[in-house]
Amino acid sequence: MATNVQHNFAHRYLQYAAEIIEAYDGKVPLHYFIKQSFAKQKKFGSRDRxxxxxxxxxxxxxxxALRQMSLQQALPLALLLTTTPSxxxxxxxxVAWHNIWQGTPIEKWNWAQQHFTLNASIFPHSNYVSTALDVAAFNLSHLQQPDVxxxxxxxxxxxxxxxxxxxxxxxxxxLDNCIRLPQQTAVDTMLAIDKDVVxxxxxxxxxxxxFALVRSNIxxxxxxxxxxxxxxxxGGKSIAAYDYFGKQLQLTATDVRSSILHNLKNRFxxxxxxxxxxxxxxxATPSLPFHEKFEVVLADVPCSGSGTWGRTPEQLYFSEEASIEQYQQLQRNIANNVVSNVKQGGFLLYVTCSVFSAENEQNVQYLLATHQNLTLVEQKYFSGYHHKADTLFAALMQKL
Structure with a gap:
């Protein structure tokens, strides 16, 4: 049972949360905007924040889903849908909602749809989501924050x-050589990041x-x-490649941002x-700085990031449909350019953290049609929605 003090604090928290939401325009990451907001309000302690x-x-x-609601209506319902009773x-x-508050995510979502006028989907642009995925399960997964x-x-x-x-x-x-940790675990205070674990x-x-498919075909x-x-x-996937292939791997890493490469060198x-x-x-530019041919070109291309929006849920509100086509064109430009640097018999490993078929299967089909010497070895989604994890796509193509 909530005390009067908790009652007062809870209503005060909702009021300030509403002020943050009303002021936020999606132009900077939400976590950064919240941090800035708290910097202007010194009265809040760590528990308040x-x-x-x-x-x-x-x-x-x-x-x-709640776009048609006022914040006054939406915030209590959001807490019901995304938290457990506290x-x-x-x-x-x-009080009338407390019984359903104890339910499963799907029970709460079905109840909310029956009692309120909601958009049909928690996830936006759902008509672009690949049919290879369980769209209903993926949709519901956004009610919970992914794990670490x-x-x-x-x-x-x-x-x-x-x-x-x-x-x-x-x-x-x-989970094999993977470990699942609770959200917000301060891993860097107890483990040697990048040295022992990533x-x-x-x-x-x-x-x-x-990587096993690459090795078996070399x-x-x-x-x-x-x-x-x-x-x-x-550089996370290149570190993983180094750990898999060992010193046999001769690694070249490039990026358009010098600051990223500075951090990457330190990480390596x-x-x-x-x-x-x-x-x-x-x-993305056609002029390449070298003519070297590689056994493997990893194109972990810029994308909508839609498979990771559980970690950046502001994108569920602010993402624009037009960006999907923009990313698709950028991805095709990159993949088209780097195919020429794949050795005969070598591989193009195309990766996104998107769930949109326009960025994934459609791009693979385009590449295979454009480059007749490419053949598809395997393409698949790594669906994380049953594991409180992200969803990624990868396609391995070999140059004949």
Whole structure:
């Protein structure tokens, strides 16, 4: 039962959360905007900030469905749909809703659809979502924040890392060499990030299953494997490739942003990858800075990020349909350019963190039609919606 103090705090939190939502225009990441807002309001302590942030994020998780509601109506319903019963929110979630509040996500969503005028989908642009996915399950997955996942770089260190987590009283689940952790776990305070473990979503880790297909199709098993990560960003998949292939991998990493490459060099150094070549390059431009041919070109292309919007739920409200076609064209430009740098017999590994077929299957079909010497080895979605994880797409093509 909520106390009078909790009642007062809860209503105050909703009021300030509404002020943040009304002021936010989606032009900067939500977490950054919230941080800026709190910097202007010194009166809030850490517990206050956490509660207010929860309301804001709860709203954006279901904001696409609640567009027709006022914030006064929407915020209690958002808390019902995205949280479990707690004394703090008892006074703002109507008593008549408390029984359904204890239900499963699908029970609560079905109840809300019956009792309110909602948009049919939590996820926007649902007509673009690939039919290869369970669209209903993917839609409902946005009611919950995804978990944190780490990848153990050397399986021999598994027991030591498990012991470290145990010593810090962290609840965790071991999934092969992947470990699931509760949301907001301060992993960097207890483990050697990039040296012993990599913070990497479960689905992103599963993309490494494509590496086995590369190895099985390479004829010269003991020769160096030349690898170009043409849109390197944080470099997580290249670190995974290095961990899989070992020193046999000769890594080149490029990105259009010099700041990203600066951080990437530091990350590679921490990870013990001293053989990498890195330089600034825009893979979307037709002029290439070298004529080298690679066994593997990894094109982890810029995309809508729609498979990761569970982590950035403001995109469920602010994303624009027109951007899907814009990303599709950018992705085709990049893939078309880098195909020429794949050796005969080598591979193009095309990856996105999108669920839109326009960025995935349609682009693969386009590439196969445009480049007759490419053949599809495998394409698949790594669906994270049953694992509280992201959803990614990967396609491995071989150049004959």
């Amino acid at each position: 956490k509660a207010i942030s929860q309301v804001v994020y709860s709203y954006y998780r279901v904001s696409n 004394p703090l929110w008892e006074s703002v979630v109507p 996942f780490i990848r153990i770089r050397n399986i021999a260190n598994t027991q030591r890392i498990i012991q470290q987590l145990t010593d810090h009283n962290i609840t965790f689940e071991v 913070i990497q979503d479960w689905s992103s880790q599963q993309v490494a299953s494509m 004829t010269q098993k003991k020769q160096p494997i030349t690898w170009w990560d043409c849109c390197a960003a944080s 150094s921490t990870a013990g990858i001293n053989i990498a070549k890195t330089f600034v390059h825009n893979a």
